Amino acid sequence: MDRSNKPSAIGVSGSLPQPSVSVKDTTIEASLPSGESVTVYLYGATVTSWKANGQEQLFLSEKAHLDGSKPIRGGIPLVFPVFGPPPQNHATSTLPQHGFARNSTWEFLGKSSSDSGPSDLAVKLDFGLTHNMLSEEFRKAWPYEFGLVYSVTLSKDGLATSLHVTNEGKQNFEFQVLMHTYLKVADISDIRVKNLESKTYVDKVRNATSHTEASNALPITEEVDRVYQDLNPEKPIVVSSASDGKPLFSITREALTDVVVWNPWIEKAKGMADFSPDDAYKNMICVEAGSVSAWQTLEAGDSWEGGQSIKSRL
Numbered sequence: 001m002d003r004s005n006k007p008s009a010i011g012v013s014g015s016l017p018q019p020s021v022s023v024k025d026t027t028i029e030a031s032l033p034s035g036e037s038v039t040v041y042l043y044g045a046t047v048t049s050w051k052a053n054g055q056e057q058l059f060l061s062e063k064a065h066l067d068g069s070k071p072i073r074g075g076i077p078l079v080f081p082v083f084g085p086p087p088q089n090h091a092t093s094t095l096p097q098h099g100f101a102r103n104s105t106w107e108f109l110g111k112s113s114s115d116s117g118p119s120d121l122a123v124k125l126d127f128g129l130t131h132n133m134l135s136e137e138f139r140k141a142w143p144y145e146f147g148l149v150y151s152v153t154l155s156k157d158g159l160a161t162s163l164h165v166t167n168e169g170k171q172n173f174e175f176q177v178l179m180h181t182y183l184k185v186a187d188i189s190d191i192r193v194k195n196l197e198s199k200t201y202v203d204k205v206r207n208a209t210s211h212t213e214a215s216n217a218l219p220i221t222e223e224v225d226r227v228y229q230d231l232n233p234e235k236p237i238v239v240s241s242a243s244d245g246k247p248l249f250s251i252t253r254e255a256l257t258d259v260v261v262w263n264p265w266i267e268k269a270k271g272m273a274d275f276s277p278d279d280a281y282k283n284m285i286c287v288e289a290g291s292v293s294a295w296q297t298l299e300a301g302d303s304w305e306g307g308q309s310i311k312s313r314l
């Protein structure tokens with residue numbers, strides 16, 4: 001494993017400029033010659049920064065804990081093997097909210113790049129987590145032998161994250177997964193979320209009641225915490241600007257048929273000690289690709305893969 005502090009050029013493609021990857025004690029940073037960059041903390045394999053077109057695309061709270069003492073508030077925390085508070089009488093019931101992936105330290109497995117030309121140059125960073133790497137508390141709470149490989153791919157076109165889950169033990173296990181992406185926006189009042197129309201959602205703000213989305217361009221005007229279900233993963237969720245109708249982000253998924261839309265709004269934002277500044281709810285929207293409304297069952301020896309691909313300022 002490359003643990004040098006020096007940025008290393010990778011891939012070989014004649015004299016074409018190559019991506020650079022810098023491996024530090026707690027973070028891995030990669031950038032492309034065209035200026036895009038990504039930063040991933042080993043803690044949670046949490047992406048904390050993605051720059052495209054010279055601009056940061058992800059929201060990171062000013063009071064996010066970056067020292068491994070708490071899941072990171074912002075970027076893309078990874079939720080596994082349970083979404084939200086674990087249900088009672090389930091194999092995950094003694095795990096913390098959103099499971100252990102976002103609060104365990106992952107291993108950097110390596111980097112690879114595609115080098116078919118400067119226009120589609122991409123760099124992929126792989127991170128791993130296994131049962132043996134968990135804290136004793138988490139190993140006891142979820143005693144399954146599993147292997148996770150999380151891949152973060154930066155290209156000129158966008159950012160893709162995908163998770164490969166393997167059951168390395170003898171017992172089946174059930175899991176949920178979610179990529180809890182905090183998108184950075186200039187002004188929440190200008191934001192509309194599209195392609196959710198006619199989809200069923202569970203409204204977590206209103207006693208988990210079930211509704212059908214009526215809006216073809218959903219505005220965010222209050223606390224929103226909704227789990228949209230049974231979406232076609234290939235149809236992008238588009239976050240756009242109301243003032244000029246321009247798309248800001250487009251998110252397609254693979255094998256992830258649920259999408260959570262979350263904004264804590266005024267009171268919840270104030271109530272979260274690691275959310276800062278208080279009015280930063282105006283500058284973020286979480287659009288979270290996942291498989292959370294049911295359980296994925298993974299039989300011994302089997303594996304599963306799912307992911308998202310985000311494009312910005314299209």
Ligand SMILES: O=P(O)(O)OC[C@H]1O[C@H](O)[C@H](O)[C@@H](O)[C@@H]1O
Nearest residue numbers: 097098204225226260262286288
């Ligand atoms: O505060 P956290 O544990 O990071 O959770 C933050 C949020 O995650 C998801 O979006 C859930 O749907 C919300 O109910 C939850 O409040």
